[in-house]
Amino acid sequence: MISATLPVRALDQKAAPRPADLLAWYDRHRRRLPWRAEPGRTADPYHVFLSEIMLQQTTVKAVGPYFIDFTRRWPTVADLAAAPLEEVLSAWAGLGYYARARNLHACAKAVVERHGGHFPADEDVLLELPGIGPYTAAAIASIAFDLKASPVDGNIERVVSRLYSVDEPLPKSKPRIKALAAALTPARRPGDFAQAMMDLGATICTPRSPACPLCPWMDPCTARAGGDPARYPVKAPKTERPERAGVAFLAVRADGAVLLRTRPDKGLLAKMTEVPSTPWGPVPVAPQSHAPFAVNWRKLPGSVAHVFTHFALSLDVWRADLPARTPAPDGCRWVLPKDFSREALPSVMRKILAHGRIEGA
DNA sequence: AATGCGTGGCA
DNA sequence: TTGCCAAGCAT
Incomplete structure (x- = not known):
């Protein structure tokens, strides 16, 4: 005892x-x-x-x-x-x-x-x-x-x-x-x-x-x-991840330069470099109205998939080839692939470029 | 307090 | 393939 x-x-x-x-x-x-x-x-x-x-x-x-x-x-x-x-x-x-x-x-x-x-x-x-x-x-x-x-x-x-x-x-x-x-x-x-x-x-x-x-x-x-x-650890159930979609516009000039721009100061990928695109939404948006040039775009085969923390994104990629010396639209700039390493290109943007067979850093 | 914010590796 | 996970913070 x-x-x-x-x-x-x-x-x-x-x-x-x-x-x-x-x-x-x-x-x-x-x-x-x-x-x-x-x-x-x-x-x-x-x-x-x-x-x-x-x-x-x-x-x-x-x-x-x-x-x-x-x-x-x-x-x-x-x-x-x-x-x-x-x-x-x-x-x-x-x-x-x-x-x-x-x-x-x-x-x-x-x-x-x-x-x-x-x-x-x-x-x-x-x-x-x-x-x-x-x-x-x-x-x-x-x-x-x-x-x-x-x-x-x-x-x-x-x-x-x-x-x-x-x-x-x-x-x-x-x-x-x-x-x-x-x-x-x-x-x-x-x-x-x-x-x-x-x-x-x-x-x-x-x-x-x-x-x-x-x-x-x-x-x-x-x-x-x-x-x-x-x-362990016990975790609260996660909320589901919605799907979003959009179209990215890959404008390529005759000298090989690609049209890029800088994203807004706030929000997703703030201040990072992007390929111009339609907004990414739950429903597809009329792509033509967001295109940087009113020219003939051709849709590339397949699409780009990317998963963010709070949504999954599927992007079609439309390409247009433009003459050398075509000026960049407001807010955009032409960047040669050899200069990509100086750009703040997030992975999703590199995927878009790779989908268009554009080789950069 | 809950939500927005990236990406790649792994089973 | 899909979901889960990795040395969190700001608002």
């Missing part, structure tokens, strides 16, 4: 997850990433900032080449701040969520103007900078300055929701998960702890078929004990 006076844990209770166990795992298994400092060192805050912005909703694999390119072009935050926005946007082209690039540039300028070119070592002050939200402020504070902060990204949401079997669905459960993560964060090595949580989520505690036997927290994990860790 177990004495009631002894501090004996009931058999169905689990030990709390120990940060030291995760840190020991991290010391052996940490990923080597371009923006990450060598073990025992803290990273360049500019590198942490740049990588964190790029990594928002974006895979490590996709970010790699962009991070290398950006740091080569703009080695310091002051260099980035001094660059023209157009160059930053064209360097960002293809990475998606272009508001990040605009905010990245605005943030670099703010760091120079408000903080003398040094990132503030303070989570609350970081939070006031453009493009830096709760996650990124905590990530920079902890990773770049080793301050006690608890960034919560998708990885950490998954790890924490499994550790504690959080049944309330996201995003409603965010505050609770944030509190649990904060309670777990140690006073020593908070930066390594944050990165360890992310590495664990990315390599062991993965969305599907997590590798529990390799996990340093297998023992204290309640979802593992429950037998179906992959059912």
